[in-house]
Amino acid sequence: MSTAAVTLRPGTPGRTGFSIQFAFLPVLLIAVVVGMSLASPQFYGPINILNILRNASLLTIVACGQAIVIIAGGFDLSVGAVIALASVVTAKVMGMAAAAFPGNDAAIIACGVLAGLCSGLAVGLVNGICVAKLKVSGFVVTLGTMSAAAGVGLMITSGIPVYGMPESFVKGFGRAQFFGLPTAIYVAIAVVLVMVLVQRRTLFGRYVFAIGGNAEATTNSGVSINRYVIGTYVLSGVLAATTGILLTAQVGSGQASFGGDRMMLQSIAAAVIGGVSLRGGIGRVEIVTVSALFLTILGNALNLLRIDSRLQPVFLGIIMVAAVAAEELSRRRKTRG
Amino acid sequence: MERAGAVGTPDQETEPLLQLVGISKRFTGALALDRVDLDVRAGELHVLFGENGAGKSTLINVISGTFLPDVGSFRFGGEDIRHLTPQRARAIGISPVFQEFSLVPTLTVEENLFLGRELSTGGVLRAGDMRKRARALIDELGFDLEPAARVDNLSRAHQQMAEIAKALLGKVRLLILDEPTASLTERETGRLFELIAKLKQQGVGIIYVSHRMREIRALADRVTVLRDGRYIRTLDAALVTDLELVELMTGRKIDVLFPTIPHAPGKVAVAVENLSVGEGIVSDVNFHARAGEITGIAGLVGCGKSELVRAIYGLEPVTGGSIRLHGMPYEATSPRASLRKGVAYFPANRAAEGLALTRPIRENVSMTALDLKRFVSFGMLRQGAERLLINPIMKQLNLRPPNIERPVGNLSGGNRQKVMLGRALTRDLTIFLFDEPSVGIDVGAKVEVYEFMKRLVEAGAAVIVVSSELPEVLALSNRLYVMHNGKIAAELEGAAKTEQNVLSKFFTDHLAEAAA
Amino acid sequence: MADLAPALALAETSARSRWREQLWQWALPIALVVLFLAFATADSRVFSPANLLNIAQQTSYVALFAMAQAVVIITRGFDLSLGPAVSMVSVGAAVAMTAAVTNGSDPVSVLFIGLIAGLALGAATGLFNGVVIALLGVSPFVATLGSYNIAIGIATTLSAGKPVQGMPDLFSTLLYRGNVFGVPAAIVITVIVGVILHVALTRTVFGRSLYIVGTNPRAAAVAGIPVRRVLVCAYALCSSLAALGALMLTARTGSGEPNLGGSLSLQAIAAAVVGGTSLAGGRGGVGTAVLGALFVTVLSNGMNLTRIDGYVQMVVLGAIIIVGVVLDRARLGTR
Incomplete structure (x- = not known):
């Protein structure tokens, strides 16, 4: 294969459309960062930076799962509710485990975290099975599980925060810092790295792209797509649960008010601004990460600039519509030209 | 499915690679395949020959597992095959190359080649190995194809190459090619033919769908003719003349089927000057259609004939030139504006573009x-x-x-x-644009459609018929344009309007290229 | 042959499958009656005239929002911004009316200012959605999620996060306390709007175009239907109906509430879909919206009266949504 030409041959226009997306978001991000560091000294404060990174991490983890579901041509409205459910389940199970194994923090934490992750897995499984086997639209199914999961979370807690988790979970994990950075960041980095590998190097990642690009052609090529569709929803559920557990450890109590519609909408916004196409088949986790960071910094910047927090959604809305409209218009120009 | 129907056993000792007996397939109302027999031997190129709607597509869909036949026996490699699925077909070595591509547009060529049979260890892709094999295959095929290019960035010809490469990646025993040269250049076509010869030597059976006489002459071992979903005959390609084949394909129905249309050409209703659509899809086309006659436009798939009439109706953006309706300049802005000017368009794909x-x-x-x-x-x-x-x-x-x-x-x-x-x-309409008017409908309905056109012409309307079905445009039209590669290759009228003339125009530049 | 593959999916309806289709059509009304009787046996108050009126009144709000969603769901879209638009209209109308009151306008003109301000805000939201979706080609999800955020921002900013007080009595008299022969205003308005909308959907060019665009947008374009204009009108109509509902709710609470819309967007979609409006487009209407609204309302009313925990109710609602679409899927499958 020594003759293999590395340069693109004529007639095969490479991925120019992609590079615009690649460049656009980081430039915007840098612009906001530079602008803010000039406008407000507080922005550079270590506390503020840590705060940004922590929030961005939580959003990134959820957005990665959401992105995978959208790339496969679906939607997951239930992530916000799963965050709440996982938080409550984790705290509650830890409370019960503390009674079962008094003093054995490792066992208690293991039980709690496992239970939390399983709650996310269960919701993801229901979503996935309904979408893949019953061929129901992902939008409505996850709308249903969203209501159901939120309801279960509230049933468990009656709306009151759940305490009683081991100190080592809260102080030693949730609020701990390694090399000056909170644990959530390491978790997020690990998730992103794994997801990048999954997207590029695994069968699962490849099939997710293929299903979103053209499900019929994928089936015709001999791929049993159902299990991969279910896989995307399970992944999204588990990642949302991870965020719920991190939030619980950080705050120190399980709360049914975590996540919610806001987090769900933000995760979709992060994915969409990060170049994930709602038509399916297109999107990279690393860009979604940048987009999650961008959204978090933007919110922070608006706060520091004392722009009425109530007006902030307006910016988010406009940016999101503008980003997608720009992508759509460039796509149209490409197909026309 | 019963084996009892297998009466006409072939005359050689070894069983053919593929043997279909008495295959029937019914879709809503229409019988698409009516007791069709087909056998393909290993190392043989077997041409399926017939008009559009003769059942070729349905038959290859049955063979590749997309449709299940209603009745009939299906043997492949000496085994009875039932409940074939596309996956199973691929697994046993039946590899179809369809005209509608089975590629995922957002993936790269290489990713598409391996789709469904990626090389992997424990769920992790072996990207290097796949790249090597993809390159090896593409180089072997001699295609000018970049494995890392995304499919939606490729031209139709390159997509066709990717589709062929995909079909040849795995173990192939029976290759199905549906008009594979429709969008290939002469050089690429030559490569494909070399490749076909090599595959035949390796004992691969090939089903080849085409109406191009030249290709049939160059490649075919045997030809099976289908007409209106029925099996007509299987012939040895070396012993049959072109004329015989065309006669078998069209039957004697030309006289029966097509009404005599009393053309009375009047004023020019549609005049198109230097019209261009897209980038070279239609370029610098001049043509006109008169009231009181049927103007035909013939051409192969993808030659721009459909885009031409769609542009007149306002469905494709015009990039150059002008359109005149009844002598008045007209800029086709939208279908509704065209309808108000008296122009109607009947799309080829009625389920997708015509009907709710x-x-x-x-x-x-x-x-x-x-x-x-x-x-x-x-x-x-x-x-x-x-x-x-x-x-x-x-x-x-x-x-x-x-x-x-x-x-x-x-x-x-x-x-x-x-x-x-x-x-x-x-x-109230005066100009009627028909795009493949008889695709997917049975013979009886065809006659009614033609009668309808006749009435339109009698009432003084201008009718333009775009069709890939040669006998149809030949019989219906008063004047016939032949399109090739986005240009008008010929205008035929009266005695010059023959199948031979049209076919020769289809290949004008192929021949010119070959001569050069 | 291009025609044949879709033909496979829609095989000739045999008598038996038509019968099954009929059964599916009646599944929801039957379920509704069963549900109602079950609750009535569990608690006699369910059947009391006061409660029936209560159910009717409650349904009228939900039905109005579900009808609004149905209009755009028919075109294969939906409107996530409906809830925030309701909040925005509530606050906007209240601010306009209090401003007019302080300027010393007479109650009738204050009322008109409020109604016009509210409906105009609604129509503007819808126009924004429609233009972004139809002209810029953005998916309904992103477009209405964008206006969702924008509307929330405007609603909370206009109201400074607090309820806006000081509307004239006439406003709540007209839209809430008033009645016609004892029938509360909300019911009267919803019935009138429902009848008009039904006529619009079934008897006008707009309605016809809406269904054709939702069933096959490409065929609609080829047939000369102005697809973009129809879509813009659909979203404008959707948001205008939502604005009317917002004004009615505002009249009930007596103040402009920045959180009035809450999770109304998804609830309204849920009601419409449970009633049989298909997210695949082209199917549904006033009937399905009202049926779905009635079902959801009876369910929550019954659960309230039988003291089923509010949180359990959320779970039940979620399950009902999923079962609803699965049934809808099955109903489509029989065709």
């Missing part, structure tokens, strides 16, 4: 006339008037059963086309 399948016939017929006083006053529908107008229209068109409240989705192909034709009678 779950809506009743009545609504589908009045769809193009919702801006007219006879159906609407002050934004309100006059439903009584609608029924009173559309009932007789559909009766006149012989809709069976004549119930205009049934959803269109329940109708056969022929009745669906009648619904489309019904639209022509809901408003």
